[in-house]
Amino acid sequence: MKTFLHLAWLALTPPILFAQQPLPKPDSSPHKVQFINVEPNVKLEVLDWGGSGPPVIFLAGLGNTAHVFDDFAPKFVPYYHVYGITRRGFGTSSSPLPIDSNYVSDRLGDDVLKVMDALGTKQPVLIGHSIAGEEMSSIGSRFPDKVTGLIYLDAGYPYALYSPSFGDRELDSKDLKRALDAFLVAQSGADMKSMTDAMANVLSEIRLVQKDLETFQTQLELMPHPPDAGTTPAIPFAPPAVIRGEQKYTNIQVPILAIFASPHSTAHLPTMPEDKKAKFAALDQAESAAQAKAFEHLKSAKVVILPNADHFVFLSNGPEVEKHIRDFLAAVYPQVK
Incomplete structure (x- = not known):
């Protein structure tokens, strides 16, 4: 799990502050692993869970790899061909230098497009958690014909769709x-x-x-006071580079399912007085509510609110999230029985 200081440094936005990374475990998920070059000296880890139906691609949140979906992604096989991508800078994918051009969100979106081309997938549905919302919005804004739909798993924050009413x-x-x-x-x-x-x-x-x-x-x-400098954990360079590379997206005209945890569960917040926790949760809910409304203004979007869910909604509310995803996939892929 990230320390509170670690989370605060990454972005200090409620969706990330409420995040809890799943503990590592042996990889027994039924996937194949391959590496795909997206530019010279940059290759990405791609997981393939198989399936013979239309393509579905999972994109992880900040600090995670595609393996965060090891238990969840196989639920959609065999009716869909399911993949996962670990973005540059994380896991066993390449880690280019943290200059802005290497991690700007359109660059990360282009990585996904390169993987799609290499796999031969045509118009997949992209399912992204957290910061992956920026990659999906990058593609949906610039190349709407390249995807069949986008599913935001608590990923619809300002880096995915800018809300003037809340700002960033x-x-x-x-x-x-x-x-x-x-x-x-x-x-x-x-x-x-x-x-x-x-x-x-x-x-x-x-x-x-x-x-x-x-x-x-x-x-x-x-926030509570940070620990002494001597105990502050080392911070990898990729997360701040990704944050610096955020871009503003305002119009995504493809079918969308946006699932929000609102309010987020406070179970993973660090120890703080109840009055402060309540104020923090209120700020969090104000942002998630503003972002949900921003998505509702998109004619192509369906918004789902899961009260008191964890930021990792596909883990804390797995059955609900799975059902919403299945319903969405059934609507955009009517040929699947």
């Missing part, structure tokens, strides 16, 4: 930087309208970032 400090800060750069260019010219428009854009972005940082400050105030 990473994405809004990037927009603020771009707005400031545009203003600095505009103010050196003679076009007064361009300068005033650029200034108005900066002020708008400042207000968004201010709101984001106020929420972040509240979260920090609720």
Whole structure:
């Protein structure tokens, strides 16, 4: 399990703070393992659970590998051909240097497309947990014809679909930087309208970032004090690189099933006073509710809310999640009996 400090450092957003990584266990899952090159010197671990039906591909959350689905993915065989992909930077997949271009979300989405091409899969359904929402939204936004549908397993947060009503400090800060750069260019010219428009854009972005940082400050105030520096665990470089590479997606026009844990179970939160835990849970629910509404605005999306579920919804609420996935697959793959 990640330590609380580890989780806070990764993103300090409620969906990740509530996450608990499953304990490692011997790999007895009925899959084959292969490695597929997605670019020179970068290969990804791909699991193949078999099956003869339409393709389904599982994508893991931040810090996990495709093996997190070792028990869950086989439930969809033999009616579907089921695969899993371990993203770059994790597990036995290659770990390129953590420069932004190596882990930007469109780059990660392109990795999935390269694997799809290598496997010969046509228009699969992608099922992603947590941060995998950004890879699915990247593909669904840019290449909707490449997939039959997308299933978000507590993966529909700002990195997957930006919600103006809640915002996101990473994405809004990037927009603020771009707005400031545009203003600095505009103010050196003679076009007064361009300068005033650029200034108005900066002020708008400042207000968004201010709101984001106020929420972040509240979260920090609720956290327990971190351990001494000497006991702080080492942090792998891939997670922060993935977080820095988040992009803003606002329109995904493919069939979607978005499953949210809202509110998240507080069972895995570190020890804290009950009043602080309640405030933290309220912040968490506010974000998940805003994100659920953002998905509801997409005409192609069905939203499912699982109260008090774990961030790993496919583990804490396995039968429910399995049923929702089966119903969705049956709708987009009507040829499967």
